[in-house]
Amino acid sequence: MLGFVLQRILQAALVMLAMSALVFVGVYAIGNPIDVLISPDATQDIRDATIARYGLDRPLWEQYGGFLGRLLQGDLGRSLVFGVPVLHLILSRLPATLELAVAAVLAATLIGVPLGMYAGYRPDSPLSKTIMTVSILGFSVPTFWVGLILILFFAVELGWLPAGSRGETVEVFGVGWSFLTANGLKHLILPALNLSLFKLAMMIRLARAGTREIMLSDTVKFARAAGLSDGTILRRHVLKLISIPIVTVFGLEFGSTLAFAVVTETIFSWPGLGKLVIDSIQSLDRPVMVAYLVLIAFLFVLINLSVDLVYALLDPRLRRGQVA
Amino acid sequence: MAVTFLQPGSPTRRFLGDFRESWIATGALAVVVLIVLLAVFAPWITPQDPYDIANLSLADARRPPGFVGSEGYVHVLGTDAQGRDLLSAILFGLRISLEMGLAAGLFSFVLGASLGILAAYLGGRFETAIMRFVDLQLSFPAILLALVLVALLGQGKGQLIVALVAAQYAYFARTAFGAAATERRKDYVEAAAATPLSGRRIILRHLLPNALPPLIVVATVQVANAIALEATLSFLGLGLPETEPSLGMLIANGFQYMMNGRYWISVYPGIALIVLIVAINLVGDQIRDQLNPRLRR
Numbered sequence: 001m002l003g004f005v006l007q008r009i010l011q012a013a014l015v016m017l018a019m020s021a022l023v024f025v026g027v028y029a030i031g032n033p034i035d036v037l038i039s040p041d042a043t044q045d046i047r048d049a050t051i052a053r054y055g056l057d058r059p060l061w062e063q064y065g066g067f068l069g070r071l072l073q074g075d076l077g078r079s080l081v082f083g084v085p086v087l088h089l090i091l092s093r094l095p096a097t098l099e100l101a102v103a104a105v106l107a108a109t110l111i112g113v114p115l116g117m118y119a120g121y122r123p124d125s126p127l128s129k130t131i132m133t134v135s136i137l138g139f140s141v142p143t144f145w146v147g148l149i150l151i152l153f154f155a156v157e158l159g160w161l162p163a164g165s166r167g168e169t170v171e172v173f174g175v176g177w178s179f180l181t182a183n184g185l186k187h188l189i190l191p192a193l194n195l196s197l198f199k200l201a202m203m204i205r206l207a208r209a210g211t212r213e214i215m216l217s218d219t220v221k222f223a224r225a226a227g228l229s230d231g232t233i234l235r236r237h238v239l240k241l242i243s244i245p246i247v248t249v250f251g252l253e254f255g256s257t258l259a260f261a262v263v264t265e266t267i268f269s270w271p272g273l274g275k276l277v278i279d280s281i282q283s284l285d286r287p288v289m290v291a292y293l294v295l296i297a298f299l300f301v302l303i304n305l306s307v308d309l310v311y312a313l314l315d316p317r318l319r320r321g322q323v324a
Numbered sequence: 325m326a327v328t329f330l331q332p333g334s335p336t337r338r339f340l341g342d343f344r345e346s347w348i349a350t351g352a353l354a355v356v357v358l359i360v361l362l363a364v365f366a367p368w369i370t371p372q373d374p375y376d377i378a379n380l381s382l383a384d385a386r387r388p389p390g391f392v393g394s395e396g397y398v399h400v401l402g403t404d405a406q407g408r409d410l411l412s413a414i415l416f417g418l419r420i421s422l423e424m425g426l427a428a429g430l431f432s433f434v435l436g437a438s439l440g441i442l443a444a445y446l447g448g449r450f451e452t453a454i455m456r457f458v459d460l461q462l463s464f465p466a467i468l469l470a471l472v473l474v475a476l477l478g479q480g481k482g483q484l485i486v487a488l489v490a491a492q493y494a495y496f497a498r499t500a501f502g503a504a505a506t507e508r509r510k511d512y513v514e515a516a517a518a519t520p521l522s523g524r525r526i527i528l529r530h531l532l533p534n535a536l537p538p539l540i541v542v543a544t545v546q547v548a549n550a551i552a553l554e555a556t557l558s559f560l561g562l563g564l565p566e567t568e569p570s571l572g573m574l575i576a577n578g579f580q581y582m583m584n585g586r587y588w589i590s591v592y593p594g595i596a597l598i599v600l601i602v603a604i605n606l607v608g609d610q611i612r613d614q615l616n617p618r619l620r621r
Contacts, residue, residue, distance in 0.1 A: 015460065023472075026472070026476045136602075136605070137602070139605075140548065140552075140601050140602050140605045141598055141601070141602070142552040142555055142556055142597070142598075142601070143556070144555075144556050144559045144560075144575075145555075145575070145594045145597065145598060148575065148579065148582065148590055148591075148594065149591075149594075151582065151583075152582055152587055152590075152591070155583075156582060156583060156587070163583065255465070256465040259465040259467060259468040260465070260467065262467070262468070262471065262560075263467070263556060263559075263560065266560055267579075278560060278562075281471075281475040281562065282561065282562075289475070293472060296468065297464075300463060300464055303463075304460075304463055
């Protein structure tokens with residue numbers, strides 16, 4: 001078991017190393033950062049000084065080596081546009097994205113699971129068919145378009161909810177949170193709903209499939225024989241049993257929620273990580289792009305690693321390396 | 325659907341017969357065909373060439389649907405910020421969106437299917453290396469990969485197709501590998517491999533035809549996904565350059581005007597996009613159901 005764990009951790013580390021090299025070399029190929037940094041009428045001396053300060057005059061492998069060394073010390077470089085350390089920049093934007101992602105995941109679960117359970121409990125009712133049609137739409141309609149329609153409907157036509165930004169925030173532990181003020185909460189609703197739609201569709205499918213299967217099981221038959229009402233069976237037994245696969249898939253999908261936040265944050269001008277990365281792509285802010293991508297890659301490698309390890313705990317065949 | 329297997333005729337004919345029985349899928353297919361025709365013949369049927377600046381008049385800009393412009397005809401869907409007829413812009417945009425979707429779908433199909441089938445045929449190290457990489461990539465969201473690549477490669481049709489293919493080929497590779505690996509282990513393929521038949525023949529005659537049905541299903545879904553992905557990237561300002569106004573860009577251009585109630589500039593291109601994507605997905609769903617032996621009655 002220990003050998004398997006070590007092997008997987010080593011593999012993950014190798015993947016991370018390869019990813020960081022790919023990202024670094026790839027991002028290096030974009031544009032010329034000197035054009036962004038230095039105004040065209042700067043003197044040659046200022047030019048040289050700036051180039052030397054950012055280390056842009058040294059060969060690529062040396063820049064990568066330096067980058068890797070600093071990365072291991074937690075130093076991700078300085079933003080070319082904002083002039084502050086990238087780590088600081090990312091940490092200051094992270095709460096907004098986390099808040100949005102958590103709100104979206106919660107909304108998807110709280111709305112999706114009951115709808116999916118109903119659709120699984122009464123598969124042939126018209127309401128269930130409507131729910132399933134909506135879930136198909138949730139899968140195929142692009143996120144950005146749904147965001148536009150939400151803004152058009154709730155912000156422009158009805159004027160109920162604001163169309164962008166975070167609204168008032170409350171400082172807790174040194175960072176601002178929107179969900180603690182009524183105004184911030186209002187700002188959170190539309191982006192969270194937008195980001196949750198894809199997960200909502202998935203949640204409905206998962207809950208429906210699970211419920212349909214479990215309604216036929218002996219557990220439910222015995223519960224019925226014991227005289228429990230269907231409502232109680234659904235709440236006490238079915239919900240408990242379908243929650244295992246749902247929680248698993250959710251853990252896996254949290255990373256992609258962060259990725260999709262790129263689109264939602266741009267539409268709703270939500271000042272999170274996704275907005276930051278789009279802005280930095282447009283302004284060729286290399287250190288920020290590299291740091292964001294390395295961070296996301298790290299997140300995915302970490303998620304995959306934990307999934308592998310958890311599966312190994314559950315499935316003894318994997319541990320002996322037969323399928324691995 | 326109960327008696328169709330009694331009818332004489334080729335499997336293709338039977339397939340088409342089954343397909344016709346689902347009115348949703350038939351309707352969706354009709355919509356797809358209609359949209360493709362409209363897009364192909366756009367230059368001949370639109371009221372104006374939306375990208376000939378001589379045709380545009382700022383006096384016509386941002387007019388609501390039904391406005392009669394300075395050229396004397398009705399702008400059925402209104403006009404955009406440059407006074408462009410929106411219907412014409414949408415049909416030209418559909419052309420570009422479809423072109424991108426089909427090109428990305430085709431190249432991902434060829435690349436993914438080749439890698440997947442080759443991995444199944446060769447096995448061993450090659451299989452491990454390829455499929456490990458594919459699985460790793462599948463765990464990473466396609467949109468992020470495409471976003472990064474577009475940022476790295478710059479704007480342009482070719483670059484965008486490369487980014488879309490890189491983000492999508494893995495789905496084809498996984499599907500092709502799954503089907504081909506199952507087939508590879510069957511006795512008749514093992515027997516064929518023991519004879520002097522060339523590997524090429526085994527791949528083309530035995531592995532590819534058996535991997536084809538699931539690949540076709542993936543292809544329909546992925547063309548729709550490529551169109552959606554391209555629209556998303558163009559909406560974010562990272563997809564195609566200004567000279568190639570796809571539907572995503574039309575929607576992005578109208579976004580700023582939506583706040584003061586000029587909804588049509590964004591909404592109608594969006595509706596065209598959604599109708600196209602949903603119709604392709606519905607056709608794909610039906611093909612999948614028909615090719616799934618467990619659902620066949």
